[in-house]
Amino acid sequence: MTMLSERRVGDGLPPVWPADRYEVICERGESFGSTRDRYHYAKYAMESARALEKAGLARRVLVIRMADDTVIYDRAQGIELPPEEW
Numbered sequence: 001m002t003m004l005s006e007r008r009v010g011d012g013l014p015p016v017w018p019a020d021r022y023e024v025i026c027e028r029g030e031s032f033g034s035t036r037d038r039y040h041y042a043k044y045a046m047e048s049a050r051a052l053e054k055a056g057l058a059r060r061v062l063v064i065r066m067a068d069d070t071v072i073y074d075r076a077q078g079i080e081l082p083p084e085e086w
Helices: 042-054
Strands: 022-027 034-039 060-065 070-074
Touching: 022 042, 034 042, 042 060, 042 070
Parallel strands: none
Antiparallel strands: 022 034, 022 060, 060 070
């Protein structure tokens, strides 16, 4: 059984899903470690980051634009770029 998320190399077909462009890093503390989730759209990455903070599930949440490693959101450091700069 082939999963849709698997990527086959050399079959000549384009990827089914668009490339991920944003990463949400959620630091949960030493005993729980951290998680990294990737999103294609900045809007969904930002919604995820804010929901994690609102739920109290993280010490620190960052959203990074993967193309140039720019942090577009990090409340702990006072970074929240306006949507036109995402």
